Amino acid sequence: MPASDHLAPGAPTPDQQPAASGVHAALLELRARAEKRRHLVTQATESYTPEEVRRLVQELQVHQIELEMQYEELLLAQGETQAARAQYVDLYDFAPVGYFSLSATGQIEQLNFCASKQLGTVRQRLVGRRFALFVAPAQRLEFGQFLARVLSSESTQSMELQMMRDDGTYFYGQLEGLRTDTSAGPQCRLAVLDATTRREAVTALAASETRFRKLFNESNDAVALLQGHLFVDCNDAALRLLGARHREQLVGKSAWSCAPERQPDGRRTIDLFRDSITEALRYGSKRCQALMRQASGEEIWLEASLTPIELGGDTPVVHIMWRDITAERDARQELQQGKEFIESLLDNSVDGIIAYDRTLRINTWNTEAARCFGVAAANALGRTLFEVLPYLEDKEAHELINRALAGERVDRLNQPFQDRPGNYDVHLVPLRPDDRAEPNGVLAIVRDVTERNRLAEEATRQRLRRQQAVLSAILTTQESERKRIAEALHNGLGQLLYAAKLSLERTGQTTRTHGPLKLLDEAIRTTRTLSFELTPGVLEDFGLRTALETLAERLAPANLPVRLHLAGLDGERLSTAVEITVYRTVQELLNNVMKHAEATEVEVHVAREDGHLYVSVEDNGHGFDAATLATQPLTGIGLAGVRNRVALLGGQLSVNSRLGQGTIVSFELDV
Template sequence: MQSEELSGSVGAALQELRARAEARRHLVTQAVADKSPAEVQRLVQELQVHQIELEMQYEELLLAQAEAEAVRAQYVDLYEFAPVGYCTLDAHGLIGQLNLSAARLLGAVRQRLMHRRFLLFVAPASREAFLGFLAQILASEQRQTCELAMLHDDGTPFFAQLEGVAVPATAAQPPQCRLAIIDSTARHEAIQALAASEARFRQLFEQSSDASLLVQHSLVIDCNPAALHLLGASLKAQVVGHRPWEQVVPAEDPALPVAEQFAGAVAEARRLGSERCQFALRCLSGERLWVECVMTPMTVGGQELLYMVWRDVTAVEEQKRQLRTEKEFSESLLDNSVDGIMAFDQHGRFLAWNRVLEQHTGRRAAELLGQDIFAAFPQWRGQPQEQAIRQVLKGKRVTRYNMPFHSQPGHYESYLVPLLGPDNELKGGLVLVRDVTERVRLAEETTRLKLRQQQEVLSTILTTQEEERKRIAEALHNGVGQLLYAAKLNLENRAAPEATLRATALSLLDDAIRATRTISFELTPGILEDFGLKIALEELCKRIPKQNLRFHLNLVGLEKPRPRPIEIAIYRVVQELLNNIIRHARASEVFIHVIHEDQHLHISVEDNGVGISPDPATPLQGIGLAGIRNRIDLLGGELTIESRLGRGTIITIELTALIVR
């Protein structure tokens, strides 16, 4: 524009100079013959002045021409080599003029582009938009702008921003459009990349399995479906617009309010770039969750946002709580165990040392854990302790009885067990040290008691045998002996008739034979061997005098054969109980039950006599019940006595695991 204005001013100056020269031309053509000298001189002076003016104007014209050439060169430089493409289009979109940048953008030399339709370089999808853009330019005096997809001359696509302005029509030229073309491919690609990135972020944001929230000015401005699910919300309006710490459960004794804690976490996130924290969350449904939160500050469009990711770690917290509970239980178990417990790894370093070992050794767990066993207890080297530990580290179980422990008096047992991992790899060993001093003492005391009981049993047996011998001797002396002596005296009496003597002697001999059979039956009842336990017990009851004592006998399941020692023991027990009732109970009625079912035998003898002491701990008087108890103990049975003074006695015997032949 400046060049055009300058060219116009130079042309106007030339026109004016020509007009003035024409005006003075008559001065030159005038005849001087009829002029006076004064007029000639004045005419010469005018011509000289006019010549000087023409020379001055010519110099001005040369200066203006040089300035016009400089301006034109500057205009050409600015137009042709501008970084933006310029072109001029007529109303039909034909290219009338364009600079080198426009030619480079369109991908052809200027000569090939002149008078071609600009629409050919617009992508087909954008041609309708270009036609509308061109119509707007021609119809408006304002600058118009648009961005179109375009094509190079070889067909490769690019994007360009077009800015156009209309040139009004004149008499010399129709209306035109001046167009600026700016290559916006890089910007368009950047915008597309940004849009794709935003789309990916939005997709990740929406489809993330973790709850994601965007916070601005301490208010939630957006959240994904996972956040709604985590908070138990059905609509975004229940979350968006609220403060993110509204659902946080305060600690029981918080040092700061929840809002201040949140502000501190945000400040740390700004300082470090990210911050991780954990808190309890109460959902809208009332459910309580543990949530791990990661805060990341970001700047979008010049505005600061806080990106928060919440992850449900309730299961992890529950596992941690369970692990803590199990650890506390294990520590409590170790500390409250009556055994000394220590553990070591595969390298022989202490892993556990409980309170019992601290009390026995005077060494604290704090000073031993992590130390080498033999560095802590060098006195174990070359001793049974070292040998046992070496065997455990080879995967063997070891038990040491009565192994001395740290120079402590008493008796100790050590159980050494290898600790194996999930794949049966050796992880170390576990040692249980048990103080069995009291157990050994009790075992020794039990042995002494058993010896004493055996001595008492032997003494009872011997006493019983002596009593039986004495009773048999008395029975033979008072019964069979007297009868035989009477028979002898009767035979020696010669004064009596022979028939009378014979009859009397035979009667006495019959009584002696019966007495002998009775004694023999009491000693060894042959009926038990010949006919079994049931018939023997029935025969036993028949032989007892029944003048003042009524018997009720209930026998069940005794047809089954049993080992002979058991049947003899049962027979003798019932016999002794009946003898005790007859001698001491002063009873009028007796109930006897002997029942054999499966491998269990039940004996119950009940009377209505004077009774005995009901306390089982009271020592039994006499050798009868003591002998019965000894028999039952030898058979592995149980004897129970229930008695009330003046109301009778019930003696119950239970025998189990009887072997039937």
């Protein structure tokens, strides 16, 4: 549809009105000069002297020049008007923002190309429809109040609400409305901007801040915030680690206030802290170890991870995470004694073996682990687990590792590989020097289960194929049996009833048997209806469109108007299986509406487009809670049979219903 189709015929745009007025005035002036020139030309010259005639000719020449200049100005104004119109069309129809013109009742009178894309359908289907139909049902009242504010105010009104596309998907829209008065009455000019990304970003930011605060306060790891060289905040774990009772014992103090003046290697502690902070600010993070002193005077070894988290301003904030590595330093020496022997054994294992200490620093990484994760042992040993495999770090992973470090055996099954297809099982086994000691590390046993999963999936696919074959045979048998019963009703019982009627009529006992004849007519009609419902010959003879139209006509006596929207069904016919499935599905859904929905109208959409067939049945009945379909077994065989038919052709039935708001049942098939 061209962009210019949205403009009212003969109605100049705001940019065109001044130009149009100027052109009109120029035309009037040009006509007046032409009339004056015609008057001069038609005058008789016999009564004029040669001098007067010469002046008249000069005046005519001047008028001719003026007319030519006026004509050129007129052409220039016309060009400017056309350029202004093209610019308006480009600014309106191809703007990256959706523009709507709504009537006082909220009907869409005009919209641009972006607006039709936002609502997910072509403009021809949107003009004349109520805008509120594309607003989430829960916010339609708010939109009505917004429209009332726009129409009663001279200023721009704004709001954000959840909108619904034509296919039922949702997005968030930022609405800007302004009232304008037209000859037909007040109108709402509405601009709609898709604010889904912005809303998701704001929600994610708030959730991230909440998670960070919860992680900071409730983390089992000691965390402190350093601004400049002073502590500005810390969590309870940091206080426990340093043996402090109150935050005032740490907050406001220098970073080296809880450490001896010099480290065991002779380096000044103040130099160690300053250099570490400088490197963290320069490179984004810094990990170091230092000998610290608790409030009781006991010395402990801590590993600190320094990460700048706020670089703005003159004094950036640095996030410090402390880990007590005193026990790990001692345990590392013991583990080193048997390291070579253990590595020779582990490298011959069919499972990937990874061992790390309480600081998550890896000290064992065998050949199978290198194959599984694509990281050589030389690049993994001595680094922490999340440095080697950063994509594994999340809250759940920390929880599992803490459970393993606490002495619990943890299993995590069927995890996907990051850099190659396949899955693996991992078993976290606490490493203890003896049965009663606290674990000083974790042994991770990784087993590649890709081949096992492939065999299981193949077995599942074979089982599904067998199930589909059985279901197909059942449905085919059902259709054959329906056809046999229908033929028996039509050719057997129907003919007998009709013969009985003719026999009664020929006996001349019409008056006395008027009641029986009426009953026979009703029985014949019922027999024909049952025969049609069992196997509609019109579907086989004339195709899906005619069969659906006939089905809708047969429902007319039931006082249930059925509106059919059929598209793309007039060309090449669909396969027999698809036509039967669509017909039986629509038939079953319409029967359900008549029996249970208490609806006053039903809309059936069947559209074939680009190799896909879209089918939906929508009613305005009392609806039901669709969530119960996923948690409770289906009662009856209607909806279950429909779902099986659709699944047999590779589709998936979608049921969307709300109490008091009707039901939409839809599916899509590849044809």
